[in-house]
Structures are given as structure tokens and as C-alpha cells.
């Protein structure tokens with residue numbers, strides 16, 4: 001199977017990280033999922049959305065809809081359309097975000113705002129019906145992971161995807177959550 005991991009943290013290295021070599025928590029989860037997926041012979045690709053040029057949605061057209069509503073692409077010239085099209089090549093998706101202010105990160109919100117617009121009402125969607133796993137990476141308290149995963153439930157509803165796993169991870173439960181992440185990478189219902 002072909003699996004696409006999208007991550008939404010810039011912190012390859014996080015000085016506050018408890019993980020050896022100071023690897024950020026989001027990126028540590030990316031590596032954990034990647035390792036497991038490769039072990040079971042999946043083809044895996046990882047895109048860090050923070051490294052891409054993704055502008056905010058401008059709600060550019062009449063009544064709040066631009067060409068995203070009928071042409072299912074975005075009028076803006078940046079990296080979004082290419083990534084959106086590329087997503088169609090994969091069987092499963094893993095979305096991994098840090099929790100900021102009890103929400104998914106800014107880069108995640110910006111990306112998914114535009115994905116929802118282009119794909120929610122796309123009869124030829126290549127994303128609809130596919131399975132997703134969502135992982136929310138928080139600080140010590142873990143406060144805001146539920147709100148973040150709830151926002152992924154809403155995204156799942158609009159995209160018409162199938163939520164297979166919603167996983168809260170904190171620096172304190174990372175070790176025990178590894179097994180849950182490993183199980184989720186089987187994409188079983």
C-alpha cells in the first residue's frame with residue numbers, strides 16, 4: 001500500500017524535547033509511523049507542510065467560494081495544488097500535528113482549510129473514502145489534544161474519509177503510545 005504522511009511542525013529539533021537528540025515530538029511520531037509502515041512493506045512518503053509555501057485561503061470569489069467550489073483547484077499560485085493532486089496517488093493518509101493553543105498548528109489549519117474547500121464537494125475526489133490516522137502531539141499536560149482530534153473528526157466528515165485512529169501523544173506518554181501508533185499503521189477498521 002502507498003501511505004502519505006503529512007506533518008505540520010517545523011521542529012525537526014526541539015531544544016525542549018525529552019527525546020534523545022532533541023528530536024521534536026511531531027517528527028518523532030513521523031519517524032515511528034514511517035518505521036512501522038516500512039517494516040510491513042508499505043511504500044511511505046512524508047511531506048512536512050511547514051517546509052512548503054502554502055498561503056491562507058482568501059475566500060476569493062462571490063459568496064465565499066472561489067474556483068475551488070466548482071473546478072476543485074485553488075486559484076493561488078503556491079505549493080497547494082501540486083500537493084492536493086499528489087495526494088490522489090496514495091491509499092492511506094497519516095496526519096501528524098503539534099497542539100498549539102488547544103488546536104492543530106497554524107500550518108495544519110491553513111492546509112486543511114484549503115483542502116476542505118477543494119475536495120469536500122468534488123465528485124471526482126481521489127481522497128474521499130480513504131482511511132486516515134490523525135495524531136495530535138502536545139506538551140506535558142496534553143491539554144488541547146481532544147479539541148485537536150475533534151477538529152480532525154470534523155475534517156474527516158467534510159472530506160468523507162474514514163477515521164481509523166485518533167491518537168493523543170504527549171512527551172509523557174510517547175513510549176506507551178508507540179504501540180497504539182504501530183497498531184494504527186495497519187489501517188484496520
Ligand SMILES: Cc1cc2nc3c(=O)[nH]c(=O)nc-3n(C[C@H](O)[C@H](O)[C@H](O)COP(=O)(O)O)c2cc1C
Nearest residue numbers: 009011024025026098100101102138139142143144
Ligand atoms: C505556540 C505553542 C502553543 C502550545 N500550546 C499547547 C497546548 O495548548 N497544549 C499543550 O499540551 N501543549 C502546547 N504546546 C506544547 C507543544 O504542543 C509541544 O511542545 C509539542 O511537543 C510540540 O511539538 P514539536 O515537538 O513537534 O514541536 C504549545 C507549544 C507552542 C510553541
